[in-house]
Amino acid sequence: MTSFTDLYHALDGTTRTSEKRALLTDYFREAPPEDAAWAVFYLSGQRLKGLVRSGLLRQWAAEVADVPDWLFDEAYNAVGDLAETIALLLPDAEAHAQLPPLHRLIDEWVAPLRTATDDERRQRVAAAWGALPADARFVYNKLLRGGFRVGVSKRTVTAAVAEAAGLDTAVVALRLMGDWKPSAEAFQRLIAPDEGEADTARPYPFFLAHPLEGPPDELGPVTDWLAEEKWDGVRAQIVRRDGQTFLWSRGEDEVAFRFPEIADAAHALPDGTVLDGEIVGWRDGRLLPFTELQRRLNRVSVSARLLSDVPVRLFAFDVLERDGSDLRQRPLAERRRALHALLPDDGLGPIVPAPTVPAGSWEALAEHRATSRDRGVEGLMLKRRTSPYRVGRPRGDWWKWKVEPLTFDAVLVYARPGTGRRASLFTDLSFAVWRGDELVKIADAYSGLTDAEFRELSRFVRRNTTERFGPVRAVTPTRVFELACEGVNPSKRHKAGVAVRFPRIVRARPDKTPQQADSLDTVRALAGLDSDTT
Amino acid sequence: MDPLLSVDPCGLYCAAGDFHVDPWRPVPRAVVTHAHGDHLTRGCGRYLVAHDGRTVTAVRLGSDARIQTAPYGETLSINGVTVSLHPAGHILGSAQVRIEHAGHVAVVTGDFKAAPGATAAAFEPVPCHTLVPESTFALPIYRWPDEALVAADIAAWWDDARQRGRTAVLFAYALGKAQRLLALLPDPLPGPVFTHGAVERLTEAYRHAGVHLPRTHHASSYRADNPDHAGALVVAPPSTRASPWLRRFGDVTTAFASGWMRVRGTRRRRAVDRGFVLSDHADWPGLLRAIEATGAERVLPTHGYTEVLARWCRECGLDAEPLPTAYAATLDDEEATPTLDDEAHDTGDDEATP
Numbered sequence: 001m002t003s004f005t006d007l008y009h010a011l012d013g014t015t016r017t018s019e020k021r022a023l024l025t026d027y028f029r030e031a032p033p034e035d036a037a038w039a040v041f042y043l044s045g046q047r048l049k050g051l052v053r054s055g056l057l058r059q060w061a062a063e064v065a066d067v068p069d070w071l072f073d074e075a076y077n078a079v080g081d082l083a084e085t086i087a088l089l090l091p092d093a094e095a096h097a098q099l100p101p102l103h104r105l106i107d108e109w110v111a112p113l114r115t116a117t118d119d120e121r122r123q124r125v126a127a128a129w130g131a132l133p134a135d136a137r138f139v140y141n142k143l144l145r146g147g148f149r150v151g152v153s154k155r156t157v158t159a160a161v162a163e164a165a166g167l168d169t170a171v172v173a174l175r176l177m178g179d180w181k182p183s184a185e186a187f188q189r190l191i192a193p194d195e196g197e198a199d200t201a202r203p204y205p206f207f208l209a210h211p212l213e214g215p216p217d218e219l220g221p222v223t224d225w226l227a228e229e230k231w232d233g234v235r236a237q238i239v240r241r242d243g244q245t246f247l248w249s250r251g252e253d254e255v256a257f258r259f260p261e262i263a264d265a266a267h268a269l270p271d272g273t274v275l276d277g278e279i280v281g282w283r284d285g286r287l288l289p290f291t292e293l294q295r296r297l298n299r300v301s302v303s304a305r306l307l308s309d310v311p312v313r314l315f316a317f318d319v320l321e322r323d324g325s326d327l328r329q330r331p332l333a334e335r336r337r338a339l340h341a342l343l344p345d346d347g348l349g350p351i352v353p354a355p356t357v358p359a360g361s362w363e364a365l366a367e368h369r370a371t372s373r374d375r376g377v378e379g380l381m382l383k384r385r386t387s388p389y390r391v392g393r394p395r396g397d398w399w400k401w402k403v404e405p406l407t408f409d410a411v412l413v414y415a416r417p418g419t420g421r422r423a424s425l426f427t428d429l430s431f432a433v434w435r436g437d438e439l440v441k442i443a444d445a446y447s448g449l450t451d452a453e454f455r456e457l458s459r460f461v462r463r464n465t466t467e468r469f470g471p472v473r474a475v476t477p478t479r480v481f482e483l484a485c486e487g488v489n490p491s492k493r494h495k496a497g498v499a500v501r502f503p504r505i506v507r508a509r510p511d512k513t514p515q516q517a518d519s520l521d522t523v524r525a526l527a528g529l530d531s532d533t534t
Numbered sequence: 535m536d537p538l539l540s541v542d543p544c545g546l547y548c549a550a551g552d553f554h555v556d557p558w559r560p561v562p563r564a565v566v567t568h569a570h571g572d573h574l575t576r577g578c579g580r581y582l583v584a585h586d587g588r589t590v591t592a593v594r595l596g597s598d599a600r601i602q603t604a605p606y607g608e609t610l611s612i613n614g615v616t617v618s619l620h621p622a623g624h625i626l627g628s629a630q631v632r633i634e635h636a637g638h639v640a641v642v643t644g645d646f647k648a649a650p651g652a653t654a655a656a657f658e659p660v661p662c663h664t665l666v667p668e669s670t671f672a673l674p675i676y677r678w679p680d681e682a683l684v685a686a687d688i689a690a691w692w693d694d695a696r697q698r699g700r701t702a703v704l705f706a707y708a709l710g711k712a713q714r715l716l717a718l719l720p721d722p723l724p725g726p727v728f729t730h731g732a733v734e735r736l737t738e739a740y741r742h743a744g745v746h747l748p749r750t751h752h753a754s755s756y757r758a759d760n761p762d763h764a765g766a767l768v769v770a771p772p773s774t775r776a777s778p779w780l781r782r783f784g785d786v787t788t789a790f791a792s793g794w795m796r797v798r799g800t801r802r803r804r805a806v807d808r809g810f811v812l813s814d815h816a817d818w819p820g821l822l823r824a825i826e827a828t829g830a831e832r833v834l835p836t837h838g839y840t841e842v843l844a845r846w847c848r849e850c851g852l853d854a855e856p857l858p859t860a861y862a863a864t865l866d867d868e869e870a871t872p873t874l875d876d877e878a879h880d881t882g883d884d885e886a887t888p
Contacts, residue, residue: 015805029754067674074842075675080799088675088796423799
């Protein structure tokens with residue numbers, strides 16, 4: 001099988017991860033490298049940017065299909081996916097032309113859109129729609145906007161490429177990191193024999209900690225372990241090679257432009273250095289809530305005002321490369337010593353060695369963890385002193401020992417349908433708590449219920465809708481749910497005056513009446529905030 | 535809303551003739567379009583159904599129900615109102631109800647399928663002033679592929695399963711869809727076909743009514759160690775999907791046949807390996823053509839995307855609004871939750887459990 005459309009349909013046709021991986025491996029063995037490169041690119045969740053705005057795509061599709069905008073919107077609400085809605089709405093193609101190979105499709109019908117005017121784009125897109133068979137249209141639309149959502153993760157793609165090429169997964173992961181540009185040559189380099197080469201810019205695959213489920217004393221003697229605060233920020237690697245500096249976030253975005261003060265300070269690090277750490281907002285010797293840091297993440301450019309409003313620092317906790325050599329197989333304790341040799345104790349500007357938490361006993365650590373929320377951190381990290389720096393999220397060496405979430409009871413007030421698999425079920429829910437005798441929205445939550453529970457809830461929503469705002473429905477406030485969250489921070493942007501971090505549904509509370517739901521003051525008190533004064 | 539039709543707490547009511555059409559609560563006199571659970575209510579005093587639908591209706595209602603039948607096209611008088619039943623193409627014995635009184639004609643389509651099929655008399659548009667059409671799939675994304683292509687896909691899927699040594703399990707509503715699928719299987723059959731008990735009973739009723747269907751075996755006679763049973767196809771109601779009942783068939787590959795399978799998200803939510811787009815309802819072009827062919831001036835859509843169809847009709851210059859009903863909340867269920875609609879067809883209690 002060398003056709004990408006066939007691959008896509010085969011992937012879509014099975015729910016088994018092992019089969020998906022086998023299909024991908026076969027594809028990467030057989031497909032021409034110029035096609036395989038694009039398959040890697042798209043299936044690992046990337047897309048070409050700046051091709052065409054989704055609003056225009058929507059408008060053109062409605063015109064070509066000759067449906068009014070309101071009807072297009074109704075169709076979209078039922079489908080939950082723009083590419084699919086368009087593919088389903090367009091009239092059947094006149095010619096059942098063979099779909100060209102993936103790279104040609106992209107070279108001729110996709111990539112040129114980037115530099116085209118909107119009129120030219122419309123012509124080219126409409127021509128493609130007219131020429132392609134129905135199933136290929138869907139794939140084409142996905143090439144325009146990305147997001148195949150076919151149950152394949154970047155990790156699965158990486159593993160399949162590695163298997164097809166007979167390489168270690170870590171080698172492929174390393175080669176794929178950063179700004180990977182798809183081309184036949186790039187794919188050939190991706191599957192080339194392992195020669196330990198690495199581009200100047202590339203960070204290492206991140207080693208992620210597994211959540212600790214059991215009691216910590218099952219981990220053995222506390223002296224085998226190093227404890228750090230678990231900062232609530234942005235995980236990042238500083239890469240300093242050949243006189244250049246790169247700052248990579250875990251989402252594999254180059255973020256130096258968002259944190260210029262860190263990138264500037266990193267220039268003072270010697271060549272051939274890679275540090276791993278966490279970027280947090282930090283002002284006047286105090287940790288800022290994550291919501292503040294977020295302001296640095298969502299802007300196209302970072303203004304001088306924002307730089308001074310939300311200063312940051314990077315708590316460095318690991319050295320992955322020193323003097324150009326890969327330290328990842330060295331024990332953590334040794335890498336820690338290397339870290340302190342590189343960074344002064346009070347930091348290189350905003351790049352500061354992450355303090356360790358004294359670990360006299362598990363009891364002492366448990367006590368320290370219990371006060372995490374007061375310090376604005378999520379809990380503790382436990383790292384085995386002898387651990388190498390691994391790839392992915394294996395169990396055993398690094399654990400995150402988070403504080404128990406905050407929980408409170410809130411009333412369901414709004415619901416809207418989800419997207420994709422969850423289109424037409426009401427899965428996007430908004431909850432409120434009491435401020436005096438008024439319910440005020442406090443959190444949106446999407447997860448925590450089973451499909452069966454969502455189905456039941458969707459029936460409730462339809463029967464108890466009091467108002468509709470587009471796809472959003474206001475419902476009679478009768479259903480109470482227990483919600484969990486990681487923190488509650490003051491926020492001017494939210495109506496309740498607080499932002500709830502990582503809210504999710506714990507369970508329904510059919511035993512509670514809405515009057516028994518919590519008040520805003522209770523929620524604020526949970527997080528150690530004063531009573532609401534607005 | 536209409537000189538002939540209104541809605542009361544029991545459902546769609548014709549005051550002039552003092553009868554209900556597809557009531558959702560027991561009433562003295564019910565005219566019933568077809569035997570699916572969301573149209574047929576137990577406990578009514580008397581039922582009028584199409585002649586072809588007698589056996590399946592009796593299976594659903596039990597033997598003590600008072601069921602009167604009429605051949606398609608024959609006119610009856612109910613309290614001075616002229617009533618006749620006309621083919622709806624949905625399932626065996628499904629009917630549109632034509633009601634005429636004092637120069638006004640109203641037609642209630644019930645569920646209907648505009649394209650012809652082998653297991654139900656073909657839909658014919660009935661001219662009227664007021665039309666109450668179903669609108670289950672009233673969105674332009676719902677356009678059905680050619681039935682022969684779907685049949686070929688199903689045959690290829692079964693072939694593939696046989697070659698892999700898997701049992702092919704096809705989920706379909708026990709009444710209507712299951713029999714239509716059986717009629718679409720290749721002739722001669724490439725392997726044995728087993729049916730779930732709920733499917734088998736209704737399949738028998740179809741045969742009894744003269745519909746030719748391929749040979750089927752009751753699932754309880756399946757033996758994994760019988761070489762004659764290798765490479766079998768199983769037809770079962772969707773409710774068996776997550777049940778231990780399926781285990782007897784060993785390594786299976788699963789598929790679901792429904793109009794909802796047109797949308798990928800629904801397919802994936804179903805967690806079946808394959809989805810075949812095969813519906814016993816009208817698709818969007820079918821709905822629009824059917825409405826136009828009746829020449830109706832007033833359109834009162836019911837079931838599913840009622841608002842969408844009503845608005846479309848209004849924009850075409852017709853007088854249209856969703857059929858106002860106290861039952862709207864429940865009807866609305868089917869609008870946005872295809873899975874519930876699927877299951878609504880299985881509400882024959884005895885069918886819900888294997």
